[in-house]
Amino acid sequence: MTAPFAPPALPGYEHLYSGKVRDLYAPLDEAGAQRTDRLLLVASDRISAYDHVLDPPIPDKGAVLTQLSLWWFDQLADLAPHHVVSTDVPEAVAGRAVLVERLDMLPVECVARGYLTGGGLAEYRAKGEVSGVPLPAGLVDGSRLEEPVFTPSTKAPMGEHDEPISYDGVVAEIGPALAEQVRDLTVRILLRGNEIAAERGILLADTKVEFGLRGLDLAKGEDAGEAIRSRGASCEVVLADEVLTPDSSRFWPAEEWEPGRPQPSFDKQFVRDWLTSPESGWSKDSGVAPPSLPAEVVQATRARYVEAYERLTGTPFA
């Protein structure tokens, strides 16, 4: 059954875009026109695995990840300003939405990897390097890297996979100064994240962040890419989207870390184990949508999201 995920209609807001698990709206002004200075970022309870949006949603997932991201923005405020303006949002999405400053987004998915797995491991096995950065021989699935590697990608259209790009590709897209700034910030965000998370029994293997510019002041019809390349370096780089959540990062339980095999996911392992078990009757290579998750898998997954939030923030999830 395809997950029914029609984003809610929100009076006073226009729905702009839906990703797998989040929805974007524009607040409307008194005349009913879109405000150009704000956006509403809504996290749904949807969960995706093996490139499918699963059914049913995980209760409170959107709220837990929104509150976790807000907490991380505060923890990282000395590294970078962020785009959050307010949590005064419509009742229908209370707790799982944020009003944000509308920025001129950089066309780069900024990924940093502290541990080798997934696509980075595949590239390493093929080339001995990741995103143009040579790595020592003998690394295995889950190996911790001496220092995080910046492995950027392009922003693919909905439903397509982001394409890895080289650091030089980032320079060509946004200019050398901004490229260096976002690479350094992405690595520092992952290092800070792991300083905090490791103490609480969670390893952040990698993370994806997005940045926007404050102060670009695009003229009507002006090409954003050209403007970014020509005067982006004099703008303020602002941390946008979500930060260091289980949807933007690989969360691993630290006590189960064992290089040389795929690491268990802190939040998605119950889902993966059930979907790949004979009980589900599904195969991830089948090309068909997975079956609905059993209630016990849904509840166990909800509990893992809540546990991640409470471990990291030290605050009970209300």
Ligand SMILES: N#Cc1c(N)ncnc1-c1cnn(CCN2CCOCC2)c1
């Ligand atoms: N954040 C932010 C932001 C901002 N502060 N200003 C202008 N644009 C954006 C923006 C627009 N799209 N995305 C990609 C992330 N999407 C989020 C919603 O869900 C789908 C994915 C970011």
